Amino acid sequence: MTLTRAACEALDREDPLASRRALFDLPDGVIYLDGNSLGVLPRNVPARLERAVREEWGRDLIRSWNSAGWIDLPTRVGARIAPLIGAGADEVICADSTSVNIFKLAAGALAMRPGRKVILSEPGNFPTDLYVLEGLAGLAGDVELRLATPDELPSALTDDVAVMLLTHVHYKSGRLHDMAALTAKAREAGALALWDLSHSAGALPVDLNGAGADLAVGCGYKYLNGGPGAPAFAYVARRHQAAFRSPLSGWMGHARPFDFIDAYEPGQGMARALCGTPSVLGMTALEAALEAFEGVDMGQVRTKSMALGDVFLQLVDQRCAGHGFTVACPRGATLRGSQVGLAHPDGYAIMQALIARGVIGDFRAPDILRFGFTPLYVGFADVWDAVEHLAQVMASGQWREPRFQEKAAVT
Ligand SMILES: Cc1ncc(COP(=O)(O)O)c(C=O)c1O
Incomplete structure (x- = not known):
């Protein structure tokens, strides 16, 4: 059945999450399909930051560590993220x-x-994951970093594997790993499972406890909307916390940081995962941004996210056939996160032409156009309009203009 804009508008009218869009400051004339890279500014954040800067920092100065609860921000914000990833607040x-x-x-x-x-x-995991592991392996001396494709993972989980780090939703393809199954395989092999939830937290229901996951990390600036460079999060399953030691044993992870003693003693629970002074303004913005998730049913988020991706792909099939695109993400909605990818040899220029029209997605080398759908603020008519622009860019050959070929420093 051919999809029309009217059908997309009808989907928006039935959308139980539609009212959440008003919580975000979406710029006029922009269709934002890059919340998987940098989330949109939530409307409550500027005033909260203004108060943190003018009153807490400007007026109350150092007293704010106590009076404004700055010292508890890492724990408080962590506890707010916990329900989104199926973890306990602690x-x-x-x-x-x-x-x-x-x-x-x-x-x-x-x-x-x-x-x-x-x-x-x-x-092909996100580069930082591999680079950091490579650095760690080098530092540890006789440690091997082994890379295995999803098909090879079960046989690569031999009895010498200490830890398996996987990204739940792949940053480029959007492919979603079966967290419970892979965690179980790691456990059978006696290894720990560490999940990178950067493209999952806030985008789909995650159940770390249900999956029996051991460890996890994730970004604060993507679907959690904490702003550029927002602080990240770390999860250590309760059963591992007593044994866990951070190699960055900074003073904020000490059992009694304000005793100022020479010997390190790890703090209780997740406190031992801290290193130095928290980034107070960044964490304050993230804390306010997380209010947008209050009362949100993550099951509804997932249903909408899958539908947005399906509608996008159906419209691309319908309107952009014959222009050289191939689908570079799983077709089945249950197999991908909240993004889709299209491969095209001229993907960079096509994305630049789209961005010039106000349709913001991004490009990942060598040839992937990435479109992320943040269900709290992206609607079905947005998807229709985005694909309409894509069809026009292709039909007119607009992407061939020289201005769209020049590569920027950050793509
Ligand atoms: C899977 C994944 N891990 C980690 C990061 C980034 O980590 P950092 O915030 O340390 O730059 C990204 C950023 O896009 C990512 O996609």
Whole structure:
């Protein structure tokens, strides 16, 4: 059946999440399909930041560590993220960047599996995951970083694997791993499962506890909308917390940071995953941004997200056939996260032409146009309009204009 804009408008009218869009400051004239890279500004954040800057910092100065509860931000924000990822409030802490948290948790996992000398991941994982693991393997000396494709993973999980790090939703293809099945396989092999939830948290229901996951990390600036460079989160399952040691044993992870003693003693629970002083303004923005999830049913988020992706792909089939696109994500909605990918040899220029028209997705080398759907603020008519622009860019050959060929520093 041919999809029309009217049909998409009808889907928007029936959307139980439609009212959430008003919580976000979407710029006029923009269709934003890049919330999987940088989430949209929630409307409550500027005023919250203004208060944090002018009153908490400007007026109350250092007293705000106590009076404004700055010192508790990592725990407080972690507890707010916890229900979105199927974790207990005491199992998540907000801290540092995802890259740094990967290092802390993977190193902690290695130490929890003494004698095992392999870190397992997959080729084509997000670069920082592999780079950090490579650095850790080098530092640890005789540790091997082993890469295995999804098909090879079960046989690669030999009895020398200490930890398996996988990204739940692949950043480029959008492919969704079966977290419960792979975690069970890792456990059978005696290894720990560490999940990168950067493209999952806030985009789909995640059940770390239900899957028996050991460790997890994820970004604060994508579907959680915490703003550019927002602090990340780390999860250590309660059963592992007593054994977990962070290699970055900074003073904020100490049992009594304000005793100022020479010897390190890890803090209780997730506090031991902290390193240095938290980024107060960043965490304050993230804390406010998370209010957009209050009362949200993540099952509804998933239903809408899958439908948005399906509608997008159906419209591309309908309107962009013959222009050289191939679908570069799973066709089945249950097999992908909240994004779709199209491959095209001129993908970079096509994306630039779309962006010039206000349709913002992104490009991932060598040839992927990525479109992310944040169900809290993207609607079905947006998807229709985005594909209409794509069809026009292709039909007119607009992407061939020289201005769309020049590569920017950040793509
Ligand atoms: C899967 C994944 N992990 C980690 C990161 C980024 O980590 P960081 O915030 O440390 O730059 C990204 C960023 O896009 C990502 O897609």
